[in-house]
Amino acid sequence: MELAHQPSMFDVAEEAALTPLRGRVRRHVLDGGAWVDHLPGWVRGSDAVLEVLLGDIGWRADRRQMYDREVAVPRLLRWYGRGEALPHPLLTEAHAALDAHYGPELGEPFVTAGMCLYRDGRDSVAWHGDRLGRSRTQDTMVAIVSFGSPRPLLLRPVGGGESLRFSLGHGDLVVMGGSCQRTWEHCIPKTTRPVGPRVSVQFRPAGVA
Numbered sequence: 001m002e003l004a005h006q007p008s009m010f011d012v013a014e015e016a017a018l019t020p021l022r023g024r025v026r027r028h029v030l031d032g033g034a035w036v037d038h039l040p041g042w043v044r045g046s047d048a049v050l051e052v053l054l055g056d057i058g059w060r061a062d063r064r065q066m067y068d069r070e071v072a073v074p075r076l077l078r079w080y081g082r083g084e085a086l087p088h089p090l091l092t093e094a095h096a097a098l099d100a101h102y103g104p105e106l107g108e109p110f111v112t113a114g115m116c117l118y119r120d121g122r123d124s125v126a127w128h129g130d131r132l133g134r135s136r137t138q139d140t141m142v143a144i145v146s147f148g149s150p151r152p153l154l155l156r157p158v159g160g161g162e163s164l165r166f167s168l169g170h171g172d173l174v175v176m177g178g179s180c181q182r183t184w185e186h187c188i189p190k191t192t193r194p195v196g197p198r199v200s201v202q203f204r205p206a207g208v209a
């Protein structure tokens with residue numbers, strides 16, 4: 001796998017650390033019982049995490065069921081199941097912090113960590129909801145921590161309407177909650193701008209995909 005990445009481009013002097021969530025994360029209430037929480041700069045010292053994520057952690061090219069077709073996904077994937085050790089301790093801390101903050105509202109823990117690597121602007125994910133599991137019928141949360149080059153996350157209501165745009169930069173947190181996976185769709189569009197790699201780390205409860 002060829003990635004435009006050299007260790008020397010990172011300043012890993014700053015140790016990766018989380019900043020507080022409470023009182024800082026901003027909730028955007030959307031139509032239809034959906035919401036999006038956004039906290040730019042949740043993680044400090046994200047270079048150290050990105051460097052590990054861009055290494056050999058078992059990235060795979062994959063295929064995915066999209067609507068009624070199976071398509072090659074233009075991004076690399078790495079799935080961490082229940083209890084599987086995450087590749088950087090900051091991610092383990094992030095998981096615990098998300099559980100502490102969202103557990104009372106979510107009513108269950110985040111369990112899996114799905115990771116996506118967008119190598120450059122040609123990598124993307126098309127409009128979809130994460131509805132392969134219980135999220136097809138139930139409210140849930142998907143928490144995304146982003147590392148690397150900023151890419152926008154777009155959201156639009158199922159059935160049409162204006163789309164919203166959240167910037168997902170290095171160390172930023174976005175949480176899609178409520179009915180968001182079934183009443184809204186989201187995507188990471190391709191871009192012709194020269195962008196470096198981005199890794200998205202998505203925490204989901206059991207049975208949500």
Ligand SMILES: O=C(O)CCC(=O)C(=O)O
Binds near residue numbers: 116125
């Ligand atoms: O790249 C992201 O942050 C979003 C990825 C996504 O929507 C998915 O994998 O279901």
Ligand SMILES: [Fe+2]
Binds near residue numbers: 186
């Ligand atoms: Fe998604």
